[in-house]
Amino acid sequence: MLSFLPAPIRGLLAFLVMALNTIISVVPLLFITLLKLIIPIKSWGKLCVWLLIKIAENWMSVNSFALSLSGRIQIDLRGAEGLHYHGWYLVSCNHQSWSDILILQQVFNRRIPMLKFFLKQELIWVPLMGVAWWALDFPFMKRYSKDFLEKHPEMKGKDLETTRKACEKFKELPVSVMNFLEGTRFTQAKHDAQGSPYQNLLKPKSGGIAFVLSAMGGQLRSMLDVTIVYHDEAIGFWDLLCGRVRHLTVQIVERPIPEQFGCGDYENDTAFRAEFQEWVNQLWQEKDALITSIKQESTFGN
Numbered sequence: 001m002l003s004f005l006p007a008p009i010r011g012l013l014a015f016l017v018m019a020l021n022t023i024i025s026v027v028p029l030l031f032i033t034l035l036k037l038i039i040p041i042k043s044w045g046k047l048c049v050w051l052l053i054k055i056a057e058n059w060m061s062v063n064s065f066a067l068s069l070s071g072r073i074q075i076d077l078r079g080a081e082g083l084h085y086h087g088w089y090l091v092s093c094n095h096q097s098w099s100d101i102l103i104l105q106q107v108f109n110r111r112i113p114m115l116k117f118f119l120k121q122e123l124i125w126v127p128l129m130g131v132a133w134w135a136l137d138f139p140f141m142k143r144y145s146k147d148f149l150e151k152h153p154e155m156k157g158k159d160l161e162t163t164r165k166a167c168e169k170f171k172e173l174p175v176s177v178m179n180f181l182e183g184t185r186f187t188q189a190k191h192d193a194q195g196s197p198y199q200n201l202l203k204p205k206s207g208g209i210a211f212v213l214s215a216m217g218g219q220l221r222s223m224l225d226v227t228i229v230y231h232d233e234a235i236g237f238w239d240l241l242c243g244r245v246r247h248l249t250v251q252i253v254e255r256p257i258p259e260q261f262g263c264g265d266y267e268n269d270t271a272f273r274a275e276f277q278e279w280v281n282q283l284w285q286e287k288d289a290l291i292t293s294i295k296q297e298s299t300f301g302n
Helices: 007-038 042-070 099-108 121-125 129-135 146-151 158-171 188-194 206-215 237-242 270-301
Strands: 074-078 089-093 115-117 176-179 222-230 247-256
Touching: 007 042, 007 129, 007 237, 042 099, 042 237, 074 099, 089 099, 089 206, 099 115, 099 222, 099 237, 099 247, 121 129, 176 206, 206 270, 222 270, 247 270
Parallel strands: 074 247, 089 176, 089 222, 115 176
Antiparallel strands: 222 247
């Protein structure tokens, strides 16, 4: 739309639109959340939650519009058929850039329930966004280190118990819980340092996703296994705002989650942990092969 402008100007305009959109959206979020707290009526609370989600969905739509100002993004979307707005999903994706989050929001907005992340408790202090996450019932969790638990054994299991309580509200309201299995963005340097056995991926961290499934008490029975492949060299968040990210493939595969994974003890049950890791590693092998295949298709197409 604004392709006649230099890329940095387009990026700045897109950023300003997103920033203004965030500021404007936070005000009604907080107002409705306040009304929800001071009027403890169940039906009223459900209406407030519905309004909060609609505000968040509009926020994501405006962000997508802001990206369109910088240039059209061509997304080869595969496997989106059959998704349900009123379903419960665990969403997992390979992670290469902060651009991934905006791409996922653009792809899934209003197709499935709003994406929610399990957040570290400290993130509630992030300006504007921390308050917005709290208002939208994003689950904040507090994980204790092994050293801390050795000194305070009475706290063992408290982190999971606290997170389960935070997830109670999801039992009546459909939700999509997002998790990046790699735990960090892919770079070749990280890949080499890990000695990753995968060509296109870092090693998956099974503990985080096991924690999510256990906290949800078996309620998440379907996984959306998402693979993002960028076909441009520049894929960073600033590159996305500037319109340099133009071509990408998003492949979605819906997979059933084995029932036993919603009630196992990943930390203390060795057999369960081995079974869970085997399942995740199989997913990762298939994803690695899929990324290679998509890249080859892009090469042949070019």
